[in-house]
Amino acid sequence: MSERGNFGTKIGVILATAGSAVGLGNIWRFPYMTGQDGGAAFIIIYLVCVLILGIPGMVAEFVVGRHSGANAARAYYNIGGRKWSLLGYGGAITSMIIFGFYSVVAGWCLQYLFASTMGQLNGDVTYVQHYFKTFSSDPLKPLFWTVAFIIMTHLVVVKGVRKGIERASNILMPTLFILLFIIVVASCMLPGTKSGLEFLFKPDFSKVTRSVFLDALGQAFFSLSLGTACLCTYASYFNRQTNLVKSAVQIAGIDTLVAILAGLMIFPAAFSVGVRPDSGPSLIFITLPAVFQQAFAGMPVLGYIIGVFFYGLLVLAALTSTISMHEIGTALFYEELHLSRSKGAWIETIVCIIIGVFCSLSCGAVDITVFGKSFLNFCDFITSDILLPLGAFFTCVFVGWYVPKNIVKDQITNWGTISSRLYGIWLFVVRFICPICIGSVFLHQLGII
Ligand code: PFF
Numbered sequence: 001m002s003e004r005g006n007f008g009t010k011i012g013v014i015l016a017t018a019g020s021a022v023g024l025g026n027i028w029r030f031p032y033m034t035g036q037d038g039g040a041a042f043i044i045i046y047l048v049c050v051l052i053l054g055i056p057g058m059v060a061e062f063v064v065g066r067h068s069g070a071n072a073a074r075a076y077y078n079i080g081g082r083k084w085s086l087l088g089y090g091g092a093i094t095s096m097i098i099f100g101f102y103s104v105v106a107g108w109c110l111q112y113l114f115a116s117t118m119g120q121l122n123g124d125v126t127y128v129q130h131y132f133k134t135f136s137s138d139p140l141k142p143l144f145w146t147v148a149f150i151i152m153t154h155l156v157v158v159k160g161v162r163k164g165i166e167r168a169s170n171i172l173m174p175t176l177f178i179l180l181f182i183i184v185v186a187s188c189m190l191p192g193t194k195s196g197l198e199f200l201f202k203p204d205f206s207k208v209t210r211s212v213f214l215d216a217l218g219q220a221f222f223s224l225s226l227g228t229a230c231l232c233t234y235a236s237y238f239n240r241q242t243n244l245v246k247s248a249v250q251i252a253g254i255d256t257l258v259a260i261l262a263g264l265m266i267f268p269a270a271f272s273v274g275v276r277p278d279s280g281p282s283l284i285f286i287t288l289p290a291v292f293q294q295a296f297a298g299m300p301v302l303g304y305i306i307g308v309f310f311y312g313l314l315v316l317a318a319l320t321s322t323i324s325m326h327e328i329g330t331a332l333f334y335e336e337l338h339l340s341r342s343k344g345a346w347i348e349t350i351v352c353i354i355i356g357v358f359c360s361l362s363c364g365a366v367d368i369t370v371f372g373k374s375f376l377n378f379c380d381f382i383t384s385d386i387l388l389p390l391g392a393f394f395t396c397v398f399v400g401w402y403v404p405k406n407i408v409k410d411q412i413t414n415w416g417t418i419s420s421r422l423y424g425i426w427l428f429v430v431r432f433i434c435p436i437c438i439g440s441v442f443l444h445q446l447g448i449i
Pocket of ligand 1: 020021022023024025026095098222223224225226228229230321322324325
């Protein structure tokens with residue numbers, strides 16, 4: 001345990017955990033899910049999920065993590081015994097699958113960073129569409145970037161908590177915000193953006209199909225990094241002064257703001273340049289090059305600089321998220337198998353490279369399908385639509401019903417030093433509302449209710 005660190009400052013806690021939450025889930029996944037699931041109505045359901053289920057669920061994971069101060073499996077084991085430690089192991093497995101496919105998309109971002117630096121993305125939408133398709137189905141290039149990205153994550157993680165994770169997040173998060181604002185303004189100034197804004201803000205509930213609820217729930221959990229024991233692992237590095245409820249609210253607030261900004265960045269531009277909002281995972285990779293070119297047509301150098309910076313930041317935002325996914329397994333392996341931190345990190349890295357390779361190849365180079373989906377889409381689906389909601393469901397049941405109340409109350413009130421006003425409401429939500437709502441969404445999806 002001597003190698004365990006903790007986060008140095010209050011703002012470091014928020015930024016590192018927000019760094020885990022903010023990533024491709026907000027900037028790549030949120031816009032493409034919103035586009036596929038009909039726009040504003042999806043966003044409203046998503047916001048309800050964040051508020052009612054996400055924030056209380058985050059606090060529940062924080063309680064387990066900070067109480068134990070150990071890796072995810074041990075954290076659940078310490079309170080609930082062997083049976084509940086499965087939740088920690090399950091979270092680690094889920095995060096490995098996510099890490100595998102997420103690195104492929106992060107690898108695409110690395111390729112776009114490279115291509116925009118070399119000026120290879122200059123062309124109309126048809127050209128960029130063709131560019132993306134050719135690149136993503138190439139057998140070698142995306143594979144190379146995927147592995148490169150996983151190794152980058154590995155290198156930060158072996159540096160440890162304070163030096164690596166906290167320092168990186170402190171610089172990256174604020175810069176990302178500033179750049180997002182600039183691109184939103186540029187995108188909204190393109191001609192013909194009204195339909196894009198309507199798509200984002202004018203709900204049409206007739207488009208809400210059965211699967212929209214589970215999609216919104218899965219997206220909320222994915223975006224908040226909830227249900228993988230990631231928050232539990234990070235909370236094990238929190239200090240005694242960290243206010244768990246306030247931190248969850250702040251992190252969810254930052255995360256949601258970035259998602260909405262990403263929507264504002266993509267949809268007005270997509271409608272303006274004629275990209276279909278339901279283009280799926282390629283949405284941002286086709287729309288953004290057009291924004292950088294057309295919005296800055298009069299100032300190509302500025303467009304170039306903003307483009308390069310943006311892809312750079314996207315890579316870094318993805319990195320602060322993959323660091324957190326990697327940390328779940330690393331902490332678990334090195335503490336449970338009594339290895340050095342570096343060896344623990346290598347086990348995680350190698351497993352994720354294997355998953356990442358299959359995901360990358362399934363994008364066109366080799367036919368790897370599971371239940372009719374490409375392996376990458378299958379990994380995305382099984383984690384977001386099944387494993388994350390299940391993880392969050394059982395965490396809420398565990399914290400609401402099994403963890404001794406004195407432990408829970410001590411964690412929420414920082415051992416009686418801060419107000420317990422919200423404790424009762426939160427406990428009620430975690431015991432009843434979260435399990436009932438998550439369970440209902442599942443049953444609804446299965447057509448049972
Ligand atoms: N929340 C991250 C994002 O939105 O990009 C993704 C993520 C990170 C999911 C960590 C799960 C996790 F454990």
